[in-house]
Amino acid sequence: MSFQYAPLPSQRSLRLIHILPYDADPVLSCMLNAYPIDNAPPFDALSYAWHAGSKSGIASHTIKCNFKSMTIGASLYAAILQLRSDGDVPLLWADAISINQSDLEEKTSQVRMMEDVYKNARRVLVWLGEERLESEAEDGGDRMGVAIMERICEVWPEGTSLGRMSQDNCDKSSSDGSTTAVRGERSAIANTDIALDERDSNAAEPKLGERGETTSPLPTLPEYGSPQWMSFVNLLTRPWFRRLWVVQEFVLAQEALFLSGSLRVPPSVLLRAAFLCGQIGDVLSDIQESLARYAEGGREFSGACLQCHLLMLFKQKYLEGKDVELSELWTIASFTNATDERDKIFGLASFSSPLGKDIINYKTPATQIFIKIATMAIEQWLPFMIFARGGRQGLPSWVTDWSFRPSNKASIPLTSTWIRWKRSSIIPYPYMKPTKIEGNRLQLYGTRIDTLQAFASEPPAAKTTDTSAMYLSSDDSTVVGASPSTMKYYGEIAAWTKECLSHFTPDPVNPPPGVEEAFARTIVFDELKVNNVPIVNARPSQYVDAYRAWLRAAELVVNMPDWNGPDEEKRVWAEELLEVKDASEPLAHNFAVMTIGRKFCVSDTKHMGWVPSTAEEGDVVVLVVGMVLPLILRPIGDGEWTLIGEAYVHGVMEWNGTWRADTWFETFVLQ
Secondary structure (H helix, E strand, O other), rough: EEEEOOOOOOOOOOEEEEOOOOOOOOOOOEEEEEEEEHOOOOOEEEEOOOOOOOOOOOOOEEEEHHHOEEEEEEHHHHHHHHHHOOOOOEEEHHHHHOOOOOOOOHHHHHHHHHHHHHHHEEEEEEEEOOEEEEHHOOHHHHHHHHHHHHHHHHHOOOHHHHHHHHHHHHHHHOOOOOOOOOOEEEOOOOOOOOOOOOHHHOOOOOOOOOOOOOOOOOOOOOOOOOOOOOHHHHHOOHHHHHHHHHHHHHHHOEEEEEEEEEEEEEHHHHHHHHHHHOOOOHHHHHHHHHHHHOOOOOOHHHHHHHHHHHHHHHHHHOOEEEEHHHHHHHHHHOOOOOOOHHHHOOOOHHHOOOOOOHHHHOOOHHHHHHHHHHHHHHHHHHHHHHHHOOOOOOOHHHHHHOOOOOOOOOOOOOOHHHHHHHHHHHHOOOOOOEEEEOOEEEEEEEEEEEEEEEEEEOOOOOOOOOOOOOOOOOOOEEEEEEOOOHHHHHHHHHHHHHHOOOOOOOOOOOOOHHHHHHHHHHHHOOEEEEEEEOOOOOOOHHHHHHHHHHHHHHHHHHOOOOOOOHHHHHHHHHHHHHHHHHHHHHHHHHHHHOOOOEEEEEEEEEEEEEEEEEOOOOEEEEEEEEOOOEEEEEEEOOEEEEEEOOEEEOOOOOOOOOOOEEEEEOEEEOO
């Protein structure tokens, strides 16, 4: 007989699971009872990925709940099976069992109460999945991955600046502040027979941007190119890190503990290691290059580092009682998964008081929820509409689709560079209301400044994680080759730059100084970066020098010498390549990241810039009252327009938000 839910006694009640021991019944069995949340006995809450698979390959399992059959997913089954074996969980809350998922009224009520569930839990157990054993994996398995994490934490201990920054946030999620992964009470390193490189662990703290004399990214860690790095990546790219609900589940926890099978990893190990790798540009880049030989895991690894960083950021803001901005919520929603698209909103409502828990209602269609949020957000901050990506039937072009998940070719909104630092200078035109929303139409006031005329072909942006990967020898750190995607990337650069510059000069190989500088600034959105940190007030010569080094690196890679040829020729080539590659890094970062999902454009008035890849000839560049960022609009007839997206137009971005008295304003009604 199948299990049937009884109604909860009140809206402030929750169901807790008592896992029965193996001796009572070899079949996985539990008892499910209701308690008032304000007077519940001690319990743990489980955070897991609903649709993650298992080693057995079985998608679902039948258990006994209150002596009746219940079907649960493979991930939840494996987690409860492990917790039964461990025997140290008194009572458990797990959403798939504790909530009647088929009762929309109960589901709405319970999700609105989710903040209290995780705040009142004794601890949150994060189930990453079954442990990958050394015998099952060439990279050394999960314990090797944890050992690498511990070594990273040793290199930047709490006393260093980066160590303090990461530890301060991690300690808020781990009551004991431990930096040792344990199986029971034992260190993962102490229990592994896998030998890591035993170099001096007392080396001085590395400085940002310094590679040192070793070919390993950090002292005491595997060499570049070692498959052991994949053990680290495999832990950080588990399905849990791509699930949206984990943000709330982790951030609200009094204490959290990561579980991989019986291996227990404190946040002070896992999150600190990911945070440190994500904060140090050279380290992250070098790990990605190392991974490029073995798997396409580098991009996922970078995303996992960002996810860990956002978890720590949200945790800090939550503890300080600060709201998370809607743009930040959209960022994390955009690269995480949720079974129900409305959960992209519901799972983050606890972090934004403007949203509020009243928005959680599983009887309301997703499109209505998205329109309501866009209306609220745009009335408070007009630039929020640049997060709209369009293309979804039933949604106006100016409404953000929260179910959207970027692909590798999706563009990053131009918020960090061109909105945040100029928000204080946004000056509406006197006596004119910037926006007006009527039904599904958004009315804007602005002025046309240009029309799109021509476009270059798709830029040679990073299509894989190793577009700058140069293979180094293990003995003398000289270049001995380049990956196929590196060859393709650099091979396309010369042709692409000539195509772009041919619109502005008859000699694109030797453009005039003014054109060269404008192009160098445009292709990086007027921002150079070192170790992912913008160079403040960069000089024009810095843009030009980085651009020329970038072109020279492309020329050298394309004309790689024969490796069976003279050693001196190879040495000279390798030395110059490393030199120009380092000199081009401030430009290469933004070009590789920000040009994805965009195309280079030329306007009627010969402005150069970047527009969404969906832009077409004849689309209009508009400056809108209430924004400093140009928008691309497309006329659709009857005086109405479709929003295509935001744009970077060189020579226009310096506008400070003020209007001339003779400005000719138009009304733009967006559908």
